[in-house]
Amino acid sequence: xxxxxxxxxxxxxxxxxxxxxxxxxxxxxxxxxxxxxxxxxxxxxxxxxxxxxxxxxxxxxxxxxxxxxxxxxxxxxxxxxxxxxxxxxxxxxxxxxxxxxxxxxxxxxxxxxxxxxxxxxxxxxxxxxxxxxxxxxxxxxxxxxxxxxxxxxxxxxxxxxxxxxxxxxxxxxxxxxxxxxxxxxxxxxxxxxxxxxxxxxxxxxxxxxxxxxxxxxxxxxxxxxxxxxxxxxxxxxxxxxxxxxxxxxxxxxxxxxxxxxxxxxxxxxxxxxxxxxxxxxxxxxxxxxxxxxxxxxxxxxxxxxxxxxxxxxxxxxxxxxxxxxxxxxxxxxxxxxxxxxxxxxxxx
Amino acid sequence: xxxxxxxxxxxxxxxxxxxxxxxxxxxxxxxxxxxxxxxxxxxxxxxxxxxxxxxxxxxxxxxxxxxxxxxxxxxxxxxxxxxxxxxxxxxxxxxxxxxxxxxxxxxxxxxxxxxxxxxxxxxxxxxxxxxxxxxxxxxxxxxxxxxxxxxxxxxxxxxxxxxxxxxxxxxxxxxxxxxxxxxxxxxxxxxxxxxxxxxxxxxxxxxxxxxxxxxxxxxxxxxxxxxxxxxxxxxxxxxxxxxxxxxxxxxxxxxxxxxxxxxxxxxxxxxxxxxxxxxxxxxxxxxxxxxxxxxxxxxxxxxxxxxxxxxxxxxxxxxxxxxxxxxxxxxxxxxxxxxxxxxxxxxxxxxxxxxxxxxx
Numbered sequence: 082x083x084x085x086x087x088x089x090x091x092x093x094x095x096x097x098x099x100x101x102x103x104x105x106x107x108x109x110x111x112x113x114x115x116x117x118x119x120x121x122x123x124x125x126x127x128x129x130x131x132x133x134x135x136x137x138x139x140x141x142x143x144x145x146x147x148x149x150x151x152x153x154x155x156x157x158x159x160x161x162x163x164x165x166x167x168x169x170x171x172x173x174x175x176x177x178x179x180x181x182x183x184x185x186x187x188x189x190x191x192x193x194x195x196x197x198x199x200x201x202x203x204x205x206x207x208x209x210x211x212x213x214x215x216x217x218x219x220x221x222x223x224x225x226x227x228x229x230x231x232x233x234x235x236x237x238x239x240x241x242x243x244x245x246x247x248x249x250x251x252x253x254x255x256x257x258x259x260x261x262x263x264x265x266x267x268x269x270x271x272x273x274x275x276x277x278x279x280x281x282x283x284x285x286x287x288x289x290x291x292x293x294x295x296x297x298x299x300x301x302x303x304x305x306x307x308x309x310x311x312x313x314x315x316x317x318x319x320x321x322x323x324x325x326x327x328x329x330x331x332x333x334x335x336x337x338x339x340x341x342x343x344x345x346x347x348x349x350x351x352x353x354x355x356x357x358x359x360x361x362x363x364x365x366x367x368x369x370x371x372x373x374x375x376x377x378x379x380x381x382x383x384x385x386x387x388x389x390x391x392x393x394x395x396x397x398x399x400x401x402x403x404x405x406x407x408x409x410x411x412x413x414x415x416x417x418x419x420x421x422x423x424x425x426x427x428x429x
Numbered sequence: 430x431x432x433x434x435x436x437x438x439x440x441x442x443x444x445x446x447x448x449x450x451x452x453x454x455x456x457x458x459x460x461x462x463x464x465x466x467x468x469x470x471x472x473x474x475x476x477x478x479x480x481x482x483x484x485x486x487x488x489x490x491x492x493x494x495x496x497x498x499x500x501x502x503x504x505x506x507x508x509x510x511x512x513x514x515x516x517x518x519x520x521x522x523x524x525x526x527x528x529x530x531x532x533x534x535x536x537x538x539x540x541x542x543x544x545x546x547x548x549x550x551x552x553x554x555x556x557x558x559x560x561x562x563x564x565x566x567x568x569x570x571x572x573x574x575x576x577x578x579x580x581x582x583x584x585x586x587x588x589x590x591x592x593x594x595x596x597x598x599x600x601x602x603x604x605x606x607x608x609x610x611x612x613x614x615x616x617x618x619x620x621x622x623x624x625x626x627x628x629x630x631x632x633x634x635x636x637x638x639x640x641x642x643x644x645x646x647x648x649x650x651x652x653x654x655x656x657x658x659x660x661x662x663x664x665x666x667x668x669x670x671x672x673x674x675x676x677x678x679x680x681x682x683x684x685x686x687x688x689x690x691x692x693x694x695x696x697x698x699x700x701x702x703x704x705x706x707x708x709x710x711x712x713x714x715x716x717x718x719x720x721x722x723x724x725x726x727x728x729x730x731x732x733x734x735x736x737x738x739x740x741x742x743x744x745x746x747x748x749x750x751x752x753x754x755x756x757x758x759x760x761x762x763x764x765x766x767x768x769x770x771x772x773x774x775x776x777x778x779x780x781x782x783x784x785x786x787x788x789x
Contacts, residue, residue, distance in 0.1 A: 100701070106705050106709070109705075113713070118718070121729070121736060122723055128726065167584070189580045189581075191584050192583050192584065193585065194585050196749065197593055200583055201549075201552070202727075208581075223539070224555060225541065227544060228522075341453075345618050348610075353464075365722050369526075369528065370478055371478065373479075375472040392546055396546040397519075403523050403524065
């Protein structure tokens with residue numbers, strides 16, 4: 082049995098090596114997803130603010146000085162009229178307008194609300210720079226941020242990108258391999274050698290596991306070298322989580338291959354299923370932003386358990402014990418999918 | 430000219446039959462955009478709906494109960510449990526979905542512990558919790574703190590509706606998937622099955638063939654544009670600017686995506702190669718760097734320069750401009766020209782690819 086498995090893994094390896102595009106994909110994916118895409122992230126909000134002061138009050142200089150002192154304000158422009166400033170906002174040249182009152186009252190902030198995340202950033206950092214909320218926080222309550230060391234947004238989304246990488250490789254690789262063997266009738270030949278459905282699946286999953294672990298190492302290395310991401314928790318816990326993730330996502334890929342039967346149909350199905358899983362996985366919109374019904378879909382979404390566990394291990398310092406529930410759910414999803422796949426393969 | 434139209438319409442008829450014959454492609458062409466726009470429009474948002482908080486209170490003090498009541502009374506805050514001491518704070522955030530711990534000491538001082546791993550959520554937590562705690566401290570201990578509260582007016586989206594953020598991005602994804610990826614896969618299917626070579630043996634030129642293949646997808650794009658408009662009204666996000674300009678934008682973006690898909694299909698023969706190109710070089714950059722997930726202003730200048738050339742970025746900029754800011758052609762000239770330029774460049778690449786790689 083072990084000898085057969087060994088030959089099956091060797092066959093998978095040779096199939097990959099003989100397909101240069103797949104080798105290129107495996108090499109390019111970590112570079113693109115954990116190296117290049119995160120370059121689009123930074124922790125500076127980069128807000129451009131317009132200050133409207135028709136009366137040229139002495140307060141203007143004070144306001145501008147406060148805004149200039151903030152690392153999150155990228156540029157400040159002075160306007161004579163609100164209309165002129167709003168025209169600049171219409172043209173996406175500024176994100177916030179501070180309108181000074183002629184009677185010396187509290188200024189009014191006009192924020193570009195067309196992009197809500199950006200609007201929230203603009204309101205938060207403009208108010209913070211104008212009113213010095215750090216001092217105020219100290220008077221009301223002491224605010225402590227846990228796990229926020231280093232570059233917050235970049236680290237958070239870097240972990241997301243690593244999981245995205247594992248999901249693409251873990252799902253695509255077995256899916257393309259199985260569908261190619263089905264289309265070229267190699268699957269039938271293999272089955273006629275006495276290779277059972279279980280053994281065939283085990284060979285595929287083991288090879289997929291090895292590849293995903295190599296991709297994980299590559300992703301972590303690139304993230305470390307290019308963006309300074311370090312693992313706050315136990316790295317073995319992350320590898321354990323990734324192994325459990327492969328069981329579910331790899332089986333999902335095989336299920337898509339068995340359902341699609343041809344490469345074209347598989348790609349259609351993959352696009353449809355994968356986009357939904359990614360968008361509902363809390364990778365980009367947190368669980369706290371979803372209504373309870375939508376949030377409940379996470380229980381059957383392997384990407385959620387992987388990304389949630391990875392955030393915990395990489396950013397919060399979680400150990401193996403903390404991610405055991407995640408591993409359990411991933412294995413359970415994988416087990417259910419395996420049963421479907423074994424049945425599907427026996428019918429082939 | 431009449432002969433050209435006749436030949437193109439024959440290819441169009443063939444393509445329509447192809448689409449309706451394959452149930453899966455037919456379903457996906459209409460199901461994907463509907464699902465993404467309507468259902469995910471409800472599911473996704475960038476506004477916090479429920480923020481889980483745990484409390485750490487001094488034992489046996491009624492003041493702690495009043496703090497819990499005060500926190501639970503807020504619509505977005507949920508007190509999900511209590512912890513015994515500050516030593517349990519990190520574990521509370523590790524084990525479940527706890528985002529913040531409010532610690533009340535014996536001397537009445539309050540400490541807020543926020544999960545800073547997600548900067549956006551910790552900022553939300555601070556904004557949600559600080560005013561409640563300030564009110565509580567003022568009521569309980571008579572320490573009134575002047576909270577700086579400037580008047581904030583959100584232009585174009587006064588109530589900061591979550592759909593304003595997700596809708597343009599979901600439209601971007603839907604158009605990109607159908608007009609680019611599915612068209613590219615369909616053309617590739619013709620290439621791999623040899624139909625394309627057979628068609629090239631007829632009097633059809635590359636241009637006629639490409640136009641014939643693309644026109645049914647353009648009709649599908651018109652349907653999707655109507656769907657986007659319908660979803661805008663369904664979510665209460667009506668188009669503020671010119672409706673004609675908005676429809677023109679959706680169709681121009683769809684044309685640009687189709688040209689990109691055709692160019693990819695022209696130069697790459699195997700489905701696997703095409704899948705990798707479509708995902709790695711077209712879909713993911715447009716999803717991640719277009720300003721849908723991360724605002725453009727937060728990007729490094731070098732990456733931002735690249736991002737500004739993406740069709741997705743131009744589409745989002747013009748979508749927000751026309752639909753939310755009611756701006757016209759002049760203000761949106763740059764993104765519209767970018768899309769038109771992208772369409773021309775990709776079309777030329779596609780035509781060269783088809784002519785060279787599939788000769789008569």
